[in-house]
Every structure is written in C-alpha cells, then in structure tokens.
Amino acid sequence: MRYSELVTDHFEHPRNVATAAGGRVGRAGDRRRGAIVEFYLELDNGRVASLRFRAWGCPHTIAVASWLTGALADREQQTLLPLELDNIATELGLPTDKWHCILTAEDALRAALEEKDS
Amino acid sequence: MRYSELVTDHFEHPRNVATAAGGRVGRAGDRRRGAIVEFYLELDNGRVASLRFRAWGCPHTIAVASWLTGALADREQQTLLPLELDNIATELGLPTDKWHCILTAEDALRAALEEKDS
C-alpha cells in the first residue's frame, strides 16, 4: 500500500482530535467494515465553529477525517455536503480502492449535521 | 576418469618407444575398439633382449604397453604369457572397466611371440 505525503502527515500528526465530548456527534461505519469515524461538530450562526474527530480504521480513514476537520473549518453549514469526493481523493492521493474511507467520513459528517446539539 | 600416478607417469614419459622397426612385430586391437598396440620384440637365447612399443588409444593402453616393456625386460620367453592380469591391474591402478586395455597389450605380445623374426 502506498501512502501520500499528506496522508502520512495527517496519520502521524492528526489535527483536531476530540479529546472530550461536545457539540453534535455523528458517527458512521462499523467494526466489520473496518472503519469507524466520529465527528464532533459545533456550529455558530450557520458556520462551522469547531470540527473535531476520532477514528478507527486504516490510515486513510484517519487522514481523511483529520484533513476534513481543517478543510471544512469556517465553512457554511449548507455547503458541507455532499463532499467533493473526487477532489478529496485527488488532494489526498487516495488509491481507488480506498474511496470508501471518504464515504465513511461523509456518513459521519451527515450524521453529525442531522444530530441535535448535545 | 581417474589415473593413477604410475599410469600418469608412463603416459607422460613413455619408456622404450619403438622409433624404428626391428625384431618381431606383434600388433593387436583396431580403431573401432579404440586401442591399437604394437610390440617390437627381440629375443636372445630365449630371453627378452629388447621390447619396445607403439600405441594408440586411451592413456591406460599407452601406460600398460610402456610399463610392460620394462616389467618384461630380461624375462624368459616361456614365462611371458599369460600376463598376470590381476597383478598388472592392481599395480597400475586400472579401473575395472579398463581391463580390456591390458588384453589388447597381451594380444599384441602374443602376436609378437608367434611372429618370425623380421
């Protein structure tokens, strides 16, 4: 398996790891399928005020989740979904058989948006 | 193929090579069978006065013929044949599949004894 520099960097130094609960929590994936992603989202005035994550799975899953917390910072709620899968895959250098790692993250993000503030 | 030191010595430095005709000539073997031996025998008073050889074939054939010219020097005519094949084979370290080389020499010696002086 090849890992891009960006994936490696986010895997080694994940950004915005959620160390405590807070905000809307969205979770997706399961152990059987090999990946679980949790996002902790706080909105302020329809914008992303804070986005943190936890993840279990392959390096791409961790890197995608970590990268998204940065890429989506400050974004308007309306523009969050759907994720631009193509662009993300290109940006992070994901092999084609690893696209499902982005989908898990997308599902988790959707779950977070659908969640009430906790 | 292994060659004993004695065979090697006689092959490298053949003794009593017949450089000119003279005496009784006995010849045996043929090209097809892979060996030809010629002995040139001179008798004096029923004893070997001179025994020389020429040979074509394998190293053992050449060595046996050369060695015999020394071993039979001075011997009484009556005691020349049959050759003591066992002893010769042991003395020269002949592999068992090389006994026929001695037989060719014996045949040549017999032919020489049966020959009239030339």
Place this chain on the structure above:
Amino acid sequence: MTEPSSIYLDYAATTPVDPRVAEHMAACLTRDGCFANPGSSHAAGQAARAAVEQARAEVAALLGAAPAEIIWTSGATESDNLAIKGVADNDPGRHIVTAKTEHKAVLDSCAFLADNGCELSYLVPADNGVVTPSQVAGALREDTLLVSIMHVNNETGVINDIAAIGALCRERGVLFHVDAAQSAGKIPIDVAQMPVDLMSFSAHKLYGPKGMGALYVRDNVRLRLQAQIHGGGQESNLRSGTLATHQIVGIGEAFRLARLELDEEMQRLAGLRERLWNGLQRLGDVHINGHPEQRAPGFLNVRFGGVGGESLQFALRDLAVSSGSACLTTSAQGSYVLRALGLSDAEAMASIRFSLGRFTTTAEIDQAIERVSREVTRLRELAPDEGIPHAADGQS
C-alpha cells in the same frame, strides 16, 4: 538498503546472509575462485565438484542424514513441489493428507494435484495451531499415498510432533513429507529419530542465500520420486540444471554454522522472545496467536485489540515485521493461517509476527517494545470511545 533506524524482526521471512557464509560464497564467484561448472571433468570443474560435495555433507550433518540423501533445489518452494508432485506423479490418482496451515508451496502443489486426479484431505488444526497425530490418523485411508505436514509453522512458530506423525505414517505404509523450512537451524532435527521420508529446506531462512534449497529424500524412497525439472541429469537425475557452486557452498556453510550454534542460539532467542512478550503485555489486550509453549524460540505472533490492522502496520513501518494486509473492503485479506486458527479477518489483520534471529539484540527488542507501545497507545487514543473492541470484547 534498509533505513538505518529500522529494526529487522522479520527473520522468518528471510535472513541476511551471515558474513561468514558470504565470504565462502564470494570465493566461488570470480576467476580467482572456485567458479567452474561442477559437471566439468577438468581440474577446475573437479574443484567445484569437491566444494559441492563438502556442502552436501554439511547439510546432511545438521539432519543426521547421509549426504547421498540430499538433493539440491532452488528453495523450499521447489523442494515442496518436487516432494509432493514427484511422489504423486509416480503413483497417480491417490489420496493425500495435508493441513490448512501449511505453506502455500505445499497447498498449491496439492491444489494442482487435486485438479489432476488426486483426492485431498485438509486438516484444520485446533485453535492453538497444532496438527495432532490423532487428526492425521483419522484422515488416513486405504488409498492414502502421502501425508504432508510441516515441522514449524512460518507464521506462528508452532511445532508439530513430526516423530509421532511419522511413526503413524510408517505403520500405515504411507509416505511422509515435512516442510522443515522454518525448523532447520532453529530447533533440532534428526531423521534417524524421525520417520520422515521427504523433508524440504531453504537456505535463506538460516543465514544462507535465497534461491537455494534442498530436499532430503530417504534412501529407499528415491525411486518413488519423479523429477520435476528435466535436463542434464544432475542430482541423480532428480533435479537437472547446472549446480550453482556459490549457492551450494553458501547453504553448506549456513547449515554448518547452524549446527554448531543451535543450542546456544535457541536459549538466547527464547530469552529475547520472552523479553519482547513481557514488554508488549503491559499494553493490555494483547494476545498470542498459536500455542504459547509448543513454539520455536524466535517466533512471537500477537494480535492487538483496539487498533486497525493496516494502521498498526503503517504506524510500525520502521519496524520490519510481518503482518496481514489492508481492510476487509479492499481485496487484501488477513493471513489464511491465522484464519484457520479461528481468528476473524479483522483480528488476523491486527496481528503482527515478530521473528527474531541471529543478529537481534536486547537493545533492538527494547526499542521495538517502545515503538509498538507508543503507536498502539496513540491509535487506541485516537479511536472513538465506544464500540471499539478492547479486551472486554469476547471475540477479539
């Protein structure tokens, strides 16, 4: 070149050539060395031939075999092929017993025969990875031709009781092949005590060269074997091809050194392995795969709860160890050997085989413990709190 900081704990995959072996090999390569064709009758060829035969005696010595019972091959893969297909070709269409935990070289040779008229029985070992004599006894049939069971498993290091299985085979008149690629030089082998008919070896598992192997063929079994590579008639017609003097000299020296150093090295490696295991256990939720005692000294195969297999591997990439592959949804799969021991695919993938060897030091073991502990802890901390199975989860 391996990176300087990398720690090599993958001796079961391959070993570096011992410098003492490399020296002997180098002396057979160039013009000033013993380079000639061992099949040539001139003096140079005979010198090469002598070196080849001396090596044969060394390989035989490690096994308690006669030199004439050793056939050179290009590795244990070829040895396994020659043993299994060579026996079956000589007596086609019969029944063969092997186990699910065998090396691919055995399994694929058997699969080939299954496609060509043989019937196969595949034993599934207990969860501890051991194939028992009574399992073998239960699988034998009237028409069983061959049993092929390995000595030491390449993933778990688990040892099978070859002497007992062999005794059983001999009693029933069945041929017995043993893949001993992972046992030679690691635990004692003595074909005088072990009723084995055919035994496969590889040089590169014990500090000899890759691309070089041997097959032990018990004297009275030779005629029951058909050559798989035809040609010049080398190796009593059982394996044609110019003999590779430097490779053969390499395996000979490797087996000689292994014989001399076996006892001491077994103790040393067992100690290092315990040190590693004690260090890793402190992490919690770490489990040994395979029988905890009936194992060759250099092996430690463990699975870590609470981390993704691929992430664990990537995090430990500076550690040269063996592991399963990517996640379920990609095509790669966890080890079939570990699956046969009852592990789930995710568990197999979160398993790591540490294999220690001649050049492993205490410092390397301590560094390995530190790196593994750091990364496992980090990944566990990154994971969502709930739903990630730790020790509490019965399955893991």
Place this chain on the structure above:
Amino acid sequence: MTEPSSIYLDYAATTPVDPRVAEHMAACLTRDGCFANPGSSHAAGQAARAAVEQARAEVAALLGAAPAEIIWTSGATESDNLAIKGVADNDPGRHIVTAKTEHKAVLDSCAFLADNGCELSYLVPADNGVVTPSQVAGALREDTLLVSIMHVNNETGVINDIAAIGALCRERGVLFHVDAAQSAGKIPIDVAQMPVDLMSFSAHKLYGPKGMGALYVRDNVRLRLQAQIHGGGQESNLRSGTLATHQIVGIGEAFRLARLELDEEMQRLAGLRERLWNGLQRLGDVHINGHPEQRAPGFLNVRFGGVGGESLQFALRDLAVSSGSACLTTSAQGSYVLRALGLSDAEAMASIRFSLGRFTTTAEIDQAIERVSREVTRLRELAPDEGIPHAADGQS
C-alpha cells in the same frame, strides 16, 4: 581453485562472475545490504523489490523486450522446462517440433511430454549443424502446438536463423520457443525483430551467477503458459518461490554489461578464435565441427585425427576445455550433438570444444596452441605407423 597454470577455455560450460557483477551481488547478501524479502511490504522489502525490478529492466533491455515479459527462474534448464511443459500442459496432446542438437533440458522436457501424450518430431540438422527454416516448415502439421529450436548451439556455436523460423511459426499460428542460453550477450538478440514467443536465458553463461535464469514470455502468450512450480504466487503466479535478490541483481548487472560491451567483445573474440584456429591448423588433420562461418564468435569445436580421444583429453588436462569421454568399450559416449552432425563416436571423442570469453587473452590462446600442438604431435608419434587414420582417411 583452478591450478595457476591452467588456462580456462570453457566459457560455454560456465563463466566466472564478472567482478563488477560480484560486487553488486555482495551488496545484497548481508545485514548492511539489500537482503530483505522482495515480497515483504516493509521498507527493507521494498528496497529489495526495487532492485529486483531494476534488474528486470536490464535483462529486458538486452533483448528489446518489456520488463513485464521477463520471468525469473533458477536457470535455463528451468526456463526450458517451464516454456515447453508449461505450453503443453495448457494444451495437451498436440504435436511439437524440435531438433536432435538441442540441449538436454529441451530434449528431456520433450521426452517427458512424449511419455505423456504429445507427439514429437526431431529434426536432424545438416552436417554443418544448422537447422533450416525449410526443415521446420516440412515438419509442421495441422496440430503442431510448439516449435523449440535453439539460437546458438552449446557445443558447436552454430547459429540458427531464428527470425526466419519464427516468421514461419507465426504464419502458421504455432508457438515458438528458443533456447538462447548460449546466444545472449554473445550475438545480438532483438525480440522486436524476431518473432519469438518464449526464450530461455541463463546468467552463468554471461558472467552472472549460476542458479539464475530468465524466461522471456511475449505479452500475449502469458496466458498460454502453466506454472511448473506452485506456491506463493511470485512472478505473476508463473514461478513461485522467494525471489533471490542477490542472484537477480547479478543477472541484471551481467545483462547490462553484456549489452554495453557486446559489439566490441564480438570482434575481439572473433579475432582470438581465428588466431586459435590458424595455430591449430598447422598441425594438419584438424577439422572444424559445424558450420565454419555461421557461428558465434567465442566457439571453436575441432576434431583431431590420429589421436585417441581420451588420451588427448588427459594430455590436455591443464587446459580447461570440453570434450567427449572415454573409449567405445567403456560406457561413456561421444557427444550426441556431434553424432547428429554425422561424426563417428571415435571422431566425436577426439573433438574438443574451445570456448573463449571475456577474460581470454592473446597470451592464453598462444599457450593453448602450443600445448595442444605439443601433445597432439607427441601422441601421433607414439602411435603405430600404419592403420592409424590421419587426414588421408576419408571418414575422419
């Protein structure tokens, strides 16, 4: 060790490893080198993998092939087996054309297939040793699957017209295998110009290591080939077994050097060969075996009238050359290749193959001429005057 005074003129039997190649090999053996298993996913394994792939590109470059068309094997013997049996296994029971002058690895693979349901036609070359395209054309049948004809003969150095035979096979939809063990690095090969489907190579004929070979498999033929050694699935499943990095790096460097030095070396060897032939001719009653011009530069196979074959060989034992064996009444026999060229057994046995190579010097050639002349003259003088066939004898 070869004796210091010995002159090595047996490069067709095997070559010493070039010191430049040995250096590359040495760098892949020990711990500080590129020793890991090229199949391992860790960094050390990937470094070994990179070395393996670079070597593949070098081997391909000498042939004008794509790297993916090169399969590693343990030598030309295995390559011949894989090509011939691999094709026949995929499409059993059909007709195969080869020649009596092929290497044993080809002939014995074919004999194995003949025992297993294939029909074989064996072409007998003309007295000059050349197998002609029209002979091949005459042997092709509706059900012909494969033609296997070598490029350069290992005993005589005679070159077959592979391009023409290949064109014929392609036209008729027949697969074409070429044993090129003796041509690679000695005369040009270009698979872009030569319609060859499968081509066998050996490293040790061109200053690489023994126990290492390659099979060129044209891209669209891959699926027509069945593996002969089963296991881990290396080499796209066509040849299992741990890749021997040092051996592969050795063949790669050997092929690279051969490519760079081919033109110059061909000229140099042709010159030395002519010098040798001119020197020997002065003896009289000396004859070239095989076509006098259509030959690879380093080969000179000659027969000497008036001397016994075994004696000639023993007398020349300080000269490392190849020759027939003992006399008719012992079990050994003259070369079957020379017999196929119409020579009697005695003539075949009184023949000597001189094969020159990279380290052969003018001084060595002159010494060889002197020794041969001295011994042939001595043995001729020792022979009875009459009845020993010299030049006058039509048969010799």
